[in-house]
Amino acid sequence: MKIISSKDREFKKTLDQVCRRGSQQNAKIEGRVKQILQAVERGGDAAVCRYVKQFDGLRLTPRGIKVRREEIVHAYKYLSISERNSLRFAAKRIRSFHERQRTKTWVHTDKGVKLGQMITPLDVVGLYVPGGKALYPSTVLMNAIPAKVAGVGRVIMCTPTTSGEIHPYLLAAADIAGVDEIYRIGGVQAVGAMAYGTRTIPKTDKIVGPGNMYVAAAKRVVYGTVDIDMIAGPSELLVVADETANPLHCAADLLCEAEHDEEARVYLVTTSLRVAKAVVREVAKQLPKLSRKQIATHSVRQYAIAFVTSTMEQAFDVANAIAAEHLELLVKRPLEAVKKVRHAGAIFVGPHTPPAVADYVAGPNHVLPTGGSARFFSALSLDDFVKKTNIVMYNQKQLKEVQAHVTCLAGMEGLQAHARSIESRSE
Amino acid sequence: MKIISSKDREFKKTLDQVCRRGSQQNAKIEGRVKQILQAVERGGDAAVCRYVKQFDGLRLTPRGIKVRREEIVHAYKYLSISERNSLRFAAKRIRSFHERQRTKTWVHTDKGVKLGQMITPLDVVGLYVPGGKALYPSTVLMNAIPAKVAGVGRVIMCTPTTSGEIHPYLLAAADIAGVDEIYRIGGVQAVGAMAYGTRTIPKTDKIVGPGNMYVAAAKRVVYGTVDIDMIAGPSELLVVADETANPLHCAADLLCEAEHDEEARVYLVTTSLRVAKAVVREVAKQLPKLSRKQIATHSVRQYAIAFVTSTMEQAFDVANAIAAEHLELLVKRPLEAVKKVRHAGAIFVGPHTPPAVADYVAGPNHVLPTGGSARFFSALSLDDFVKKTNIVMYNQKQLKEVQAHVTCLAGMEGLQAHARSIESRSE
Structure with a gap:
């Protein structure tokens, strides 16, 4: 972890480089991804099963795609009582926070004209859950619960397996979150199935959830056919610290982010050179003790930077630039x-709010914009699972009152039939 | 305009075909679009000017890209008093509706834990306005006003010209809407300039506004680097009518949508065969009188369908399926x-609400999801120009209370540093 001071010549250049990180597209894989999507669109379940065999080495018939109720019931037996309780506790907190995000249909009447906005939940939402070694039941909760709170009728989940068996943690989390159906398929073929629908898998309206670069590329391609959540990149944490900060806490939190991913980005921005040095020492001291030290070490060596600024103002300029x-x-x-x-x-505000508490149990969503996209994207929320429809209702009198304006504007745009459609009302 | 009854064999097939319309991607042009975007990212203003010369035949220096204040002042002189008044009237109504969409930052405190959601406007928004014969000052209002109401600091606008002069209607509308800067560039190069920034044109956080298939493809490519509004397709109107509907109004409104675009889609869904037949007759009668009859005729011949259903319930099933x-x-x-x-x-509710009134002066946004994407996308709104940031603040006592749950969940996910980051607080 290197320290760079605002007095150093490379400060601005380093900051610019950090700001230019961002979600990279991989043009090379796009062609292959489109091929698979097209095959699934045309071939349905049979194509899905063919790719599952090819990529996951799993022999699957269309009838075997869907996880049976008994499997879910069975999964709970694998969990300890405290594991079950902790999942349920987290689910309760997540549900409670997202309840507060609810927006309501409204109609406002002014001089007999009614204008409003109707909120309707999406019909079907698909949740992608990655397979492999990283196993995040908390992410299942964070994606599925807001959808159910929003009133989505059918939340389905796809996740790949090589053995045919989905990890009990994921099955239990999905069940606790209220997921309606689970399918043991993953990869581009799962995204295709959820975007176009097959005999077994319903066509969804929106696909959410993380995935590898193939899944991310597939989501980008189907965007428009369905909605998607966002283009997610590696995890990031930026700590703004002044001289009152405890370097031990700073280091522990930075490492907590770094252990996620070799590509994770952690930054310290501080007005105190003393704190910066102490954090760097602490990170070096704590790193070797971690079970995921290889991953965390790669992330820290490759990307971690401590920016030392002369004022707090400048520290927030850096934080806002990095987003x-x-x-x-x-x-x-x-x-x-x-x-x-x-x-x-x-x-995360103050010394008693380690990001880990929000990763799991605080309640706000942990699906967050990365790569600087916090400039324009938001945390996953209830808004992602509803849509807004404008409502307009005029009466005869008010229509007459605005007729001249509509005629004038339609004239400017050369749209005569627009004017006529209003005139037809007074004939 | 053909009539098809729910008793006909092809009813379901026809409906399925309509439902499968949707935003088509054009893979062929994507390569070229990416090339131009890359050249603009690397070459900045010089590359932009080179493409403007190539595509619009306009010689432009970087200093000439930005429209000068005098040009805007001058533009107003071209407008009649009623044109100015109608634009201002529409702007006022649009502003007033979007004010009602404002969401507020909230923080909720429970047992000393503060959880909340902070609303912040985007810093910079780019509005694309197509050139060519179609001239829509109303669309400038509909895109720019919500951004300004949301509190976006800098709203910029790009539109192509062949002569170097932007139409006075567009300049006046932009000024009335509060657009901060206008640039006389269009096409893929304008999208690139707004996505990556050049010396003259600021990097934006979001690009909104309609465009041809090149512009649409470019927006799709830069999605993630910046946010975009939606993937827009041709206009659509579906009228649900029972036996009380006036066929004259139905026909006038369908034609009002059809005159927009040869690819526009208009549908009637009615329980009354009599109304269906009368509408078809009315459409045929009114069509030849339109100034844009060629466009409208193409749209009607190619796409217009009157669905006759046996019940109102079935009529709404059709409407919901088409979205x-x-x-x-x-x-x-x-x-x-x-x-x-x-x-x-x-x-649009009832006989006194022709869609044209909402296109211009009702106030709700006329930028709306097409191609069936109303299943998951929403009308352009204030939400498009703000982002939400989660806020979490624990205290020592509450952190201790949840520690066991965090440790348990972190253990399930194999993230030891997550647990340590909380333990470090009690050391």
Whole structure:
């Protein structure tokens, strides 16, 4: 983890480089991804099963795609009581936070004209859950619960397996979250199945959830045919610290993000050179003790930077320029400092809010914009699972009152039939 | 315009075909689009000017890209007083509707834990306005006003010209809407400039506005680097009518949509064969009188269908399956019928609400999801120009209370540093 001070010549260049990170597209794989999607669109279940065999080495018939109720019931037996309780506790907290995001249909009447906005949940949502060694039941909760709170009728989940068996943690989390159907397929073929529908798998309206670069590319291709959540990149944490920050906490939180992924990005921005040095020492000290030290070490060596600024103002300029997924404020009067943040996926305020608490049980969503996209994307929320429909209702009198304006504007745009459609009302 | 009854054998097949319309991607042009975008990312203003010369035949230096204040002032002189007034009237109504969409930052405290959601406007928004013969100042208002109401600091606009002069209607509309800067460039090069930034044109956070298939393809490619509004397709209107509907109004409204675009889709869904026949006759009668009869005739001949259903229930099943951009309800008790709508971009209720009134002056946004994407996309709104950041603040006591759950869940996911980051707080 290197330290760079705002007095150093390379400060600006380093910051610019960090700001230019971002979600990279992989043009090379796109052709292959489109081929698979097309084959699934045309071939349905049979094509899906063919690719599952090819990529996961799993022999599957269309009838075997869907996970049976008994498998889910059986999964619970694998969990300890405290594991079950903790999943349920997290689910309850997530549900409670997202309930507060509910927006309501409204209609406003002014001089007999009714204008409004109707909120309707999506019909069908598909959740992609990656396979492999990384196993995140918490992400199942974070994606599926807001959909169910929003009122989505049918939430389905796809996840790949090589053995045909989905890990009990994922099955239990899905069941606790209220997922309606689970399918043991993954990869591009699962995205295709959820975008176009097959005999077994329903066509969805939106696909959410993380995935490898093939899954990400597939989601980008089907965007428009269905909605997608966002283009997700590696995890990020930026800690803003002043001289009051405890270097031990800083280091522990940075490592907590770094252990996620070799590509994870962690940054410290501080006004205190002393704190910066202490954090770097602490990181070096804690790293070798971690079970995932190889991953965390790669992330720290490759990307971790401690920016030392001369003022707090400058520290927030750096934080806003980077627009990190997770932003932690270890400063005096941290709640006031929130007002200085313009761009971040989520903000963790003060010494008692390690990001890990929000990863699991605080309640706000942990699906957050990465790669600087916090400038324009938001945390996953209830809004992702509803749509808004405008409502307009005029009466005869008010229509007459605006007729001249409509005629004039339609004239400017050369759209005569527009004017006529209003005139036809007074004939 | 053909009539098809639910008793006909092809009813379901025809409906399925309509439902399968949707935003088509054009793979052929994508390669070329990526080339131009890359050249603009690398070459900045010089590359932009080179493409402007190549595609618009306009010689432009970087200093000439930005429209000068005098040009805008001058533009107003071209407008009649009623044109100016009508634009201002529309702007006022649009502003007033979108004010009602404002969502507020909230923080909720429970047992000392603060959880909330902070709303921040985007910093910079880019509005693309197509050139060519179609000239839509109303669309400038509909895109720019919500951005300004949301509090976006800098709204810029790009539009192509062949002569170097932007039409006064567009300049006046942009000024009335509060657009901060206007650039006389268009096409893929304009999208690239707004996505990556050049010396003259700021990097934006989101690009909105319609465009031809090159512009649409470019927006799809830069999605992720910036946000985009939606993948827009041709206009659509679906009228649900019972035996009380006036065929004259139905026909006038269908033609109003059809005159937009040769590819526009208009549908009538009615329980009354008599109404269907009368509408078809009316359409044939009104068509030849339109100034844009060629465009409207193409749209009607190619796509217009009158679906005759046996029940109102079935009529709404058809409407929901098609999920049209514009949905008009010409039925008894139309406000009650709104509840039967699950998927539509906007709903026009009752006999005195021709869609044209909402195209211009009602206030709700006329930028709406097309091609069936009303199943998951929404009308352009204030939400498009803000982002939400989660806020989490624990205290020592509450952190201790949830520690066991975090440790348990982190253990399930094999993320030891996550657990340690919380333990570090109690050391």
